[in-house]
Amino acid sequence: MVVSSLINGIVLGSLYALIALGPSLLYGILRILDIANVAGLTLGAYTGLKVFNATHSLLAALVVAMLASAAFGYLLQRFLYRPILGRGPLIPLIASIGMFIAMEEVFRLVFGPYPLDFPAPVPLPTVHVGGAVVTGVQLLILIVGVAVLVGTWYALRRTRLGLLWRATSQDRETASAMGVNTGLVIATIFLIGYALAAISGVLLGVNYNTVYPTMGDIPAYKMLAIIVLGGLGNPLGTILAAMLIGLVETFVVSYVGFVLPRDAIAFIVLIVILLVRPQGLLPGESSGS
Amino acid sequence: MALLEIDSVTVRFGGLVALREVAFDVDEGQFISIIGPNGAGKTTLFNAIAGVIKPSSGRIRFQGREVQGSNPSHMSHLGVRRTFQVARPFASMTVRENVRLAAAGRQVLQSARALGLRGRVRPLADRVDGLLETTGLTADARRRASELNIGGLRRLEIARALASEPKVLLLDEPAAGIGVDGLRPLAELIRGVHQRGLTVLLVEHYVGFALSLSDRVIVLDEGTMIAHGTPEQIRNDERVIAAYLGKAGGGQGDRPPAVPPGPDAPGER
Amino acid sequence: MSYMIVVSVTVVIYAILTVSLNIIVGYVGQPNLAQSAFFGIGAYFAAVFSTRYHTSFWLTIPLAFATAGVAGLVLGAISLRLREDFLAITTIGLNFVIVAVFQYVPFFGGAVGIYAIPLPSIAGHQFGNNAFLTVGLMMLAFVMAVSKYLEHTWFGASLMAIRDDQTAASSVGVPVASYKVIAFTLSAAFAGMAGSLYAPFLSAVTPTSFGFIESVIVLAMLIFGGLGTIRGAVLGALILGALPEVFRFISNYRLLMFGAILLLMLRFQPVGLVGEGSVLVKLTRRATEELRRRRHKGTSDPPAAGV
Numbered sequence: 032m033v034v035s036s037l038i039n040g041i042v043l044g045s046l047y048a049l050i051a052l053g054p055s056l057l058y059g060i061l062r063i064l065d066i067a068n069v070a071g072l073t074l075g076a077y078t079g080l081k082v083f084n085a086t087h088s089l090l091a092a093l094v095v096a097m098l099a100s101a102a103f104g105y106l107l108q109r110f111l112y113r114p115i116l117g118r119g120p121l122i123p124l125i126a127s128i129g130m131f132i133a134m135e136e137v138f139r140l141v142f143g144p145y146p147l148d149f150p151a152p153v154p155l156p157t158v159h160v161g162g163a164v165v166t167g168v169q170l171l172i173l174i175v176g177v178a179v180l181v182g183t184w185y186a187l188r189r190t191r192l193g194l195l196w197r198a199t200s201q202d203r204e205t206a207s208a209m210g211v212n213t214g215l216v217i218a219t220i221f222l223i224g225y226a227l228a229a230i231s232g233v234l235l236g237v238n239y240n241t242v243y244p245t246m247g248d249i250p251a252y253k254m255l256a257i258i259v260l261g262g263l264g265n266p267l268g269t270i271l272a273a274m275l276i277g278l279v280e281t282f283v284v285s286y287v288g289f290v291l292p293r294d295a296i297a298f299i300v301l302i303v304i305l306l307v308r309p310q311g312l313l314p315g316e317s318s319g320s
Numbered sequence: 321m322a323l324l325e326i327d328s329v330t331v332r333f334g335g336l337v338a339l340r341e342v343a344f345d346v347d348e349g350q351f352i353s354i355i356g357p358n359g360a361g362k363t364t365l366f367n368a369i370a371g372v373i374k375p376s377s378g379r380i381r382f383q384g385r386e387v388q389g390s391n392p393s394h395m396s397h398l399g400v401r402r403t404f405q406v407a408r409p410f411a412s413m414t415v416r417e418n419v420r421l422a423a424a425g426r427q428v429l430q431s432a433r434a435l436g437l438r439g440r441v442r443p444l445a446d447r448v449d450g451l452l453e454t455t456g457l458t459a460d461a462r463r464r465a466s467e468l469n470i471g472g473l474r475r476l477e478i479a480r481a482l483a484s485e486p487k488v489l490l491l492d493e494p495a496a497g498i499g500v501d502g503l504r505p506l507a508e509l510i511r512g513v514h515q516r517g518l519t520v521l522l523v524e525h526y527v528g529f530a531l532s533l534s535d536r537v538i539v540l541d542e543g544t545m546i547a548h549g550t551p552e553q554i555r556n557d558e559r560v561i562a563a564y565l566g567k568a569g570g571g572q573g574d575r576p577p578a579v580p581p582g583p584d585a586p587g588e589r
Numbered sequence: 590m591s592y593m594i595v596v597s598v599t600v601v602i603y604a605i606l607t608v609s610l611n612i613i614v615g616y617v618g619q620p621n622l623a624q625s626a627f628f629g630i631g632a633y634f635a636a637v638f639s640t641r642y643h644t645s646f647w648l649t650i651p652l653a654f655a656t657a658g659v660a661g662l663v664l665g666a667i668s669l670r671l672r673e674d675f676l677a678i679t680t681i682g683l684n685f686v687i688v689a690v691f692q693y694v695p696f697f698g699g700a701v702g703i704y705a706i707p708l709p710s711i712a713g714h715q716f717g718n719n720a721f722l723t724v725g726l727m728m729l730a731f732v733m734a735v736s737k738y739l740e741h742t743w744f745g746a747s748l749m750a751i752r753d754d755q756t757a758a759s760s761v762g763v764p765v766a767s768y769k770v771i772a773f774t775l776s777a778a779f780a781g782m783a784g785s786l787y788a789p790f791l792s793a794v795t796p797t798s799f800g801f802i803e804s805v806i807v808l809a810m811l812i813f814g815g816l817g818t819i820r821g822a823v824l825g826a827l828i829l830g831a832l833p834e835v836f837r838f839i840s841n842y843r844l845l846m847f848g849a850i851l852l853l854m855l856r857f858q859p860v861g862l863v864g865e866g867s868v869l870v871k872l873t874r875r876a877t878e879e880l881r882r883r884r885h886k887g888t889s890d891p892p893a894a895g896v
Binding site: 130 | 620622673677678682683802805809847849853856
Binding site for chain 3: 404
């Protein structure tokens with residue numbers, strides 16, 4: 032029983048990590064809480080579904096979904112965020128909320144308000160671990176999750192782009208003064224961040240076998256709680272926080288009769304932590320706001 | 321009893337000791353400068369007096385009452401006002417509104433019309449007009465504060481600080497970034513304000529500027545007070561000279577340039 | 590005709606929400622994406638007390654004002670510890686938490702909400718739509734008057750100073766922390782007051798009517814009209830509140846409209862339609878100045894150079 036909850040918790044945590052990683056990277060580069068990133072998640076899910084229906088290839092679905100979402104992210108930073116950067120952290124945040132809401136409506140109007148099935152067979156076996164069952168989809172999530180995590184760690188620590196990201200996230204002005212082409216770095220990070228969102232969207236759709244316009248709501252606000260908890264702009268912290276929330280949610284729901292719905296847990300944890308430690312659980316960017 | 325007593329103030333930031341047992345008194349009507357090379361702790365001392373940071377140990381007394389660790393708003397009400405080195409205007413308001421806000425204290429809250437930012441209560445308005453004139457901002461009174469140049473912003477800082485008729489004025493490196501032409505008028509403005517009976521505490525990187533205005537000078541180096549005395553004494557103090565020469569970028573010369581100290585020096589605008 | 594009255598009541602309630610939100614977001618410059626939660630607190634307390642304890646409508650008004658005000662005070666206290674974007678997130682979360690409280694705490698009637706809220710009556714006559722509109726307008730006038738008064742006081746100027754530069758405000762004697770808390774309390778209390786009218790007007794309250802989306806709508810109205818100005822708040826509520834009702838076909842696109850307006854306004858005209866420095870305001874000022882000049886001259890000759 033515990034093993035089962037543990038596995039479910041880890042899978043859920045991995046999913047949350049995938050959802051929150053993009054915004055964490057984006058925050059590092061632009062100091063914006065990009066809620067619209069979750070619209071990229073939903074876009075990825077719908078695109079993946081449509082491509083899957085046409086090709087019956089989950090791989091093709093993933094690839095096209097990533098491309099579509101990345102393109103969306105690119106346009107967003109180019110035409111919405113970059114022009115309004117100088118106006119403080121709030122304006123882009125609220126603009127991203129507006130974009131998020133508008134996109135959800137677009138999905139509703141284009142794809143219809145009713146949930147669609149995403150019955151993609153995952154070419155992975157069901158595994159039995161310590162008396163618990165890990166389905167093929169869950170295995171896929173874990174594999175993708177680990178791959179993305181390792182890839183991100185490697186990219187941040189070992190590649191030039193990662194170095195540029197870290198430099199720009201510490202101090203954009205100095206980085207720019209040193210000749211780092213921040214425009215290019217920003218665009219690249221957005222492409223990556225939105226591609227990640229698409230992956231989460233497809234995995235979410237396949238895991239719960241459903242795609243619907245507002246599927247991004249709950250991930251959106253959990254993502255907020257997670258990246259704040261993990262320390263804004265700290266990808267490692269975000270991942271840890273995601274795992275924490277995934278595990279807490281799973282165990283609380285299994286073992287504790289809870290008055291409030293499971294989805295409120297993330298926010299209550301966040302508010303409590305913020306009251307105790309206003310800067311978040313783990314240190315985020317090096318200097319203050 | 322001195323107006324302001326700095327009593328063995330120590331400030332630690334983590335493992336770093338920014339100020340070590342600094343102690344001196346400020347009598348009413350005095351003009352005291354605090355100078356020292358980079359990293360001496362001038363800003364830290366300033367912030368401690370202004371109520372921005374709380375000393376790790378030691379006391380600060382104003383009019384006999386302990387004020388260390390209070391906040392800037394409270395210090396303002398007690399009569400201690402400060403300027404900011406990097407000017408902080410209220411950008412959405414006009415110059416006049418900036419000064420008027422700084423002039424109308426909590427005590428004015430009784431009368432609704434007296435509060436009028438767009439109202440027409442004479443005493444307050446007169447005081448504001450006077451301040452604008454003293455600081456040479458009358459022509460700019462209706463402009464957005466954000467439109468001022470650096471000289472104007474500095475003068476606005478001073479006007480705002482003076483607006484509540486404080487007992488002590490804390491000046492945070494007012495000469496920084498001011499070109500050579502602007503130094504003399506600035507010095508005259510500050511001197512004039514002091515001569516009207518205000519107690520002034522000046523933190524300054526530009527040694528000559530500070531020495532030309534002060535009654536007494538306090539010299540900090542790496543958190544400790546290494547010398548204090550009249551400008552003449554400080555000018556020739558070997559420890560002070562050593563401290564400045566020993567540091568890279570040790571200020572604009574340890575010997576003051578020829579800024580005439582007298583009030584009858586020809587001024588320029 | 591009766592339909593127009595109903596629409597008007599809705600618009601008036603939105604206007605109370607925008608004008609009160611303006612106090613904290615416009616004057617003080619603090620983010621608040623939870624105005625609907627305070628609205629809901631007022632509405633729910635009014636609903637519970639009038640149905641369960643048979644409290645008179647007129648008493649539910651101060652009750653709603655007070656309960657929402659307390660919630661605002663709590664948020665205000667919390668806000669002191671957080672920086673801007675964390676505060677924004679916290680207010681988002683607050684919405685969800687409060688809606689969850691409405692849904693799951695039995696006192697608030699659970700997921701189905703509170704229904705059969707009695708109509709208020711005055712001098713023995715039960716409220717009709719006209720009465721609701723009248724009371725609503727009175728509430729709106731009250732909130733607008735308080736807000737206008739604030740603009741002329743040192744308190745109001747201090748709020749704007751806090752918005753411009755909190756540190757400088759403190760150094761000129763503004764008690765930043767307490768003023769922030771007061772502003773939050775006031776803003777929330779007024780929203781709650783509107784809730785006390787909303788509850789009997791709809792005769793039922795449900796948890797989901799006060800969610801995050803509703804808060805975003807109120808903020809969008811304020812930003813659209815002109816953040817920081819009372820006229821902007823009212824205009825935004827008027828236009829965006831009435832539009833989906835007057836043009837029925839829009840109602841399917843209502844949320845899309847709000848989302849799009851939010852991002853378009855922030856991208857291209859963040860001061861809002863009639864906010865300080867907006868295109869409309871500048872044009873109007875230029876036009877009125879031109880008119881004044883002409884009236885002075887008495888002719889339509891172009892003004893002398895240097896005027």
